Amino acid sequence: MSNFARTERQRLADLLTAAGPEAPTLCAGWTARDLAAHLLLRERRADAAPGIRVKALAGWTAKVQAGYAARPYEESVRVFRAGPPRFSPFALARVDEAANTVEYFVHAEDVRRAQGGERGWEQGGGPEDVPAGLAAALWRRLPLLARLEAGRKSPVRLALVSPGRGRIEVGPAGAEVVEVTGEPGELVLFAFGRGARAALTVEGAEGAVAALRAALPLPPADR
Template sequence: MSNHALAERHRLAELLLAAGPEAPTLCAGWTTRDLAAHLVIRERRADAAPGIRVGALAGWTKRVQDGYAERPYEELVGLFRAGPPVLSLFALPGADEVANTVEYFVHAEDVARAGEEWTAQPVPAGRAEALWRRLPMIARFEAGRRSPVRLVLARPDGQSLTVGPAGSATVRVTGEPGELVLFAFGRGARTALTVDGAADAVEALRHALPLPAQ
């Protein structure tokens, strides 16, 4: 059975080590050290993890994350690479694969594409399919809620899904599953995607979600 989350965990750990502790990422305001600390507390500190999504708890989460960020960088990356402790929810059978395949893929690209010079690397076929299966929910709750236009997210082979407000102008965004996932999460400026639609609709979309330079 494939374990895409585990493969992406190790890829992300390698990218973090290669970049060093003070490298930029695509997570606004975060260096690689900040990202590594985030990854560790997400699966090792159940008391602090809720603040990642809940604004009212964000202050405590930041204090815990900042504390972890003061640790030696190699130790932080090592904790992340080692995986969740036994009592973590992420250690439950199947939880890592379900919860972390997309998370780690996106964060790996946050490191890999942060510099001015970047290239979209091929994603293994099985992993690309795993990302595509998760895209409908991601697109609905991320890009679909922010987009002012109807979005058709299409693969080069013609498979597609549609999200966004019905009755509005339509913009077609085409690329490999991994690129579409990154777009849905607001990383579209650093993707190998093509965007087609009426100029005013594309411009409206660009104001809501980053798009690659055309």
């Protein structure tokens, strides 16, 4: 069985360590310290984790996360790097792989691509090569998460294209089509609202692209 979640956990921990606690991330309003606290809450506090998605429970989640954020940053990153506790569902390899491969990939890029400002990550080398196995895993997960994330927000029909892999369409049927092309990792980032920092090609009628840009972040038009 693949271990992409474990590999991405270590990469994310490395990036958090290198960035430092006050570094920005692509998670709106969160520093690296806040992101580390979120990661610990998610796998160690089953009572607070539902509030990540359920607004009615968000107050308790925010309180618990603030408690984690108040801990020494280096300790938080060390605990996250060591992996989930034995009682966590994520301690099961199959659950970890299913639930965390995309989660840790996206958050690792949240840290890496936030450094140096809007275009700084490009100047520092842009997207890194994603191992073939991980790229394939991200592509397999893309249809579902694209429907649940970008597809629900898009006013246009989205055609997500990865050369050599295929085409995925989500969004309102019958609407104008905008084609977004990129590697699987870049398309995953777009689906999760990180498109402004993703290496993508966007093609479609001017009005349709403008409508999409108003709903979901896209790369700068001059890229």
